[in-house]
Structures are given as structure tokens and as C-alpha cells.
Amino acid sequence: xxKYPPTAAEVQRELQFYLQENKNLQPLLLFYKKLxxxxxxxxxxxxxxxxxxxxxxxxxxKEPLLSKVVLPIPLSETLKQAEAILTAAHKELLxxxxxxxxxxLMLLQSTLTAQNLExxxxxxxxxSLPMIQAYLRKNPAAAQLTExxxxxxxxxxxxxxxxxxxxxARQTAASFTFENWKEGICPVCGEKPMLAMxxxxxxxxxxxxxxxxxxxxxxxxxxxxxxxxxxxxxxFFYIPEQTHRRVYVCHQCKGYLxxxxxxxxxxxxxxxxxxxxxxxxxxxxxxxxxxEAGKQAVLN
Ligand SMILES: [Zn+2]
Ligand SMILES: [Zn+2]
Numbered sequence: 001x002x003k004y005p006p007t008a009a010e011v012q013r014e015l016q017f018y019l020q021e022n023k024n025l026q027p028l029l030l031f032y033k034k035l036x037x038x039x040x041x042x043x044x045x046x047x048x049x050x051x052x053x054x055x056x057x058x059x060x061x062k063e064p065l066l067s068k069v070v071l072p073i074p075l076s077e078t079l080k081q082a083e084a085i086l087t088a089a090h091k092e093l094l095x096x097x098x099x100x101x102x103x104x105l106m107l108l109q110s111t112l113t114a115q116n117l118e119x120x121x122x123x124x125x126x127x128s129l130p131m132i133q134a135y136l137r138k139n140p141a142a143a144q145l146t147e148x149x150x151x152x153x154x155x156x157x158x159x160x161x162x163x164x165x166x167x168x169a170r171q172t173a174a175s176f177t178f179e180n181w182k183e184g185i186c187p188v189c190g191e192k193p194m195l196a197m198x199x200x201x202x203x204x205x206x207x208x209x210x211x212x213x214x215x216x217x218x219x220x221x222x223x224x225x226x227x228x229x230x231x232x233x234x235x236f237f238y239i240p241e242q243t244h245r246r247v248y249v250c251h252q253c254k255g256y257l258x259x260x261x262x263x264x265x266x267x268x269x270x271x272x273x274x275x276x277x278x279x280x281x282x283x284x285x286x287x288x289x290x291x292e293a294g295k296q297a298v299l300n
Contacts, residue, residue, distance in 0.1 A: 002170045004213035005039040005163075006270045014270050018277050025277055031092035032273060035159055038084055042163040048072065052175045062183055064190035065172055066124055066165075073122050073164045079112040082160035089152050100149065107141040107153060121161055124189035124211055129154045162211060165189055169212035178216045184224030188214045193224055195275045196248065196259040203263070208271045225255025239281075247281050249290050256290040258282070 006014075015029050048069060058068045086108055090101050112121075120126050120135065132154035136142050142150060169188045181187040186209035194210030198220075207224065208215050222229050233252040236259065238245055244264035249256045258281050260274055285291050 001215050002166060002173055002213050003215075004166050004272065005036045006272070008037065008040075010268070010270055011036050011273075013267075014273050017267065018273070022277070027092045027095070028276060029273075031088055032276065034088035034092070035085055038081065038088070039159070039163050039166075042081065042167075043077075047171060048168055050172060050175060055172075056176070059176070059178070059181060059187060064185060064187055065176075066168070066189045069168075070118075071122050071164050071168055073118070073161060075112055075117055075121070078121075078160050078164075079109065081163075082108055082112060082156055085156045085159050086153070089156050093152050094149065100145065103141070103144055104149060104153060107136065107139060107145065108156065110141050111136060111139060111157065121157075124165060124191060127158055127161060127211060128191070129158060132157055158211075165212035169209075169214045173214075178214070181216050182218050182222075184218070184222070184227060186212060186214050187216055188212045193257060195271050196224075196257050197269075197271065198259060198261045198263065200262040200265075205259075207257075210272070210275065213272070223250035223253060223255055224257055225250060226253035228252050239284075245278055245281060247285050247290075249285065249288075254290050256285045 011033050015033060018025055018029060048071060050065075050069070055065050055068055058065065083105070086104060090104060094100070094104075126132075126135075129151070133147075133150050136150045136153055136157075145153075165188075172188055176187070178187045184207075185192055186207075189209060189212045191209050191211045193207035195208050197206045197208070198204070199206055203220075204217050205220050206215050206217055218224065219229070221231055221234060223234060228234070228250060230252070233250050234248065235251070236246045236248045238247065244261040246259045246261065247256055248259050258275065258278055260269060260271075262269070282291070
């Protein structure tokens with residue numbers, strides 16, 4: 001199941017909620033409001049040829065669908081999307097660096113018109129924010145830009161490419177339910193989950209991918225990073241006044257996963273936004289020694 005991008009009404013409702021919680025989130029939330037609007041207007045790419053039988057076999061061998069299929073991504077269209085997203089990001093997230101917009105634009109254009117780009121950006125494994133950021137850092141056009149600029153630019157590029165993955169995930173949802181997929185990576189694109197949720201109705205643990213936004217169910221006692229099911233290694237913590245926002249940690253591999261207990265909430269959430277506004281839990285987890293450094297680029 002893929003519920004992305006969120007509707008305008010959902011975004012408006014959540015913005016009001018989060019701004020009451022923390023006014024400092026305004027620039028980030030305004031950027032995402034514009035980003036979602038842009039992504040909603042995304043024109044459909046040509047359907048990808050899916051041969052369910054061959055792919056089902058891959059899934060059985062624990063291979064995500066996109067390890068078998070390469071997405072056709074028209075990079076000229078992506079550049080158009082990315083330029084619009086960059087304009088929003090520059091206004092909302094990089095206030096005070098007005099004079100650097102041209103440099104940012106140049107970096108974006110030279111990145112998305114480079115040769116052999118398909119080999120890099122059509123592979124979901126290369127699209128984590130730290131990886132895009134590292135790729136950008138090698139570009140001479142990035143010489144005058146700060147790490148914050150590059151973090152934002154990585155976000156812009158990922159967001160511009162993302163809808164191809166989301167649309168593919170939506171297309172696959174017609175052929176696959178992923179009922180038997182119990183892995184700690186996305187069955188469609190292979191990314192690690194962005195967020196986990198404990199479903200309100202039955203307490204089941206649902207993971208959501210931050211790239212293609214596929215959701216899939218896994219068992220409760222299970223580390224999504226190393227796969228251990230040994231309860232001794234697993235625990236969670238939370239901030240006392242926010243019992244619904246838990247951080248599940250694994251003492252064995254030092255992995256962690258933020259987990260939202262939906263039963264404790266009187267509203268629906270947009271997982272993507274909930275993940276963003278709980279960045280302080282990522283910082284807390286990092287301070288406690290969990291997670292890979294720089295897993296989430298800090299945007300604010
Ligand atoms: Zn995915
Ligand atoms: Zn682990």
C-alpha cells in the first residue's frame with residue numbers, strides 16, 4: 001500500500017498540529033507543504049513492464065523488486081521538478097543566503113545533466129541523503145557551498161527523483177501484497193524503513209519506506225537492522241511526555257527505528273512529516289550511540 005504524497009487537506013491539518021507543538025518548525029513545514037504540492041502535480045511516467053511471476057520469485061529469495069527492474073527515469077523531467085523544489089527550499093530553508101541561489105542552481109544543473117547519471121540516480125541504493133551529499137561534494141560547482149547547502153540540495157534531488165519510485169510502488173501494489181515479506185528492508189526499492197508504526201486496530205508493526213513509501217508488516221520482536229529476534233538485545237525508550245513516539249533500539253548492532261504508537265493518537269498522521277518533526281529523537285539516539293552517523297541530514 002502506498003499513501004503518498006499526502007493531500008492538501010491532510011497537510012494543512014498536520015501543519016496546524018505541529019506548529020502548535022513547535023513554532024520553530026515553520027520553515028521546514030512550509031517547505032514540505034510546497035514540496036508535497038509539487039509532487040502531487042507530478043506527471044505520470046510511462047508504466048514499467050512488470051512480469052509478476054519473475055518478480056515473485058525474486059521476492060521469495062528476499063530480493064526487492066527493484067533489484068530486478070531498472071526504472072526508466074527521464075532526467076530532463078527530473079531537472080525541471082528539481083528546479084522548482086530548489087526554489088522552494090531556497091526560500092524556506094536557506095533564508096539569508098539569497099546571493100547563493102545561482103551557485104545552487106548551477107550545482108543542480110551540472111549534477112542532473114552529468115553523463116552516466118542513470119547508473120547513479122536510477123539505483124535506489126544510491127539515493128540515501130548522505131550518499132547524494134557525498135556525490136555532490138565531489139562536484140567543483142559545490143566548492144563555495146556549505147554542508148547545509150549540500151544537505152538541502154541532496155534533499156531536493158531525492159525529492160525530485162522520488163515520485164518515479166512512488167509511482168512504481170503504486171503500480172506494483174496492484175500485483176503484489178508483500179504479505180510474506182518480513183524483511184527489514186523495503187520489498188520494492190530495498191531501502192531501510194524510515195519509520196515504524198504500531199497499528200491502532202491490532203497493534204501490528206508496520207514499516208514505511210521513506211523513498212517509495214511502500215508499507216509492509218513485520219513481527220514486533222525483530223531488529224530491522226541486523227535481524228535479531230533475541231528479546232535480550234531489544235528495548236525502546238521515549239521522552240516521558242511523548243509516550244507514543246518510541247525509539248526501538250538494538251544493543252547488538254546499535255541500530256534504531258523510530259516507532260509511532262497510533263493507538264495513543266486521536267488523529268491520523270502523515271508518516272513522512274512525523275519522521276521529520278521527530279528529528280530530535282534521531283539526535284537523542286545518536287547521542288546514545290545508536291545509528292549510523294549522518295543517517296538523516298539535518299535540515300533545520
Ligand atoms: Zn521503498
Ligand atoms: Zn540489531
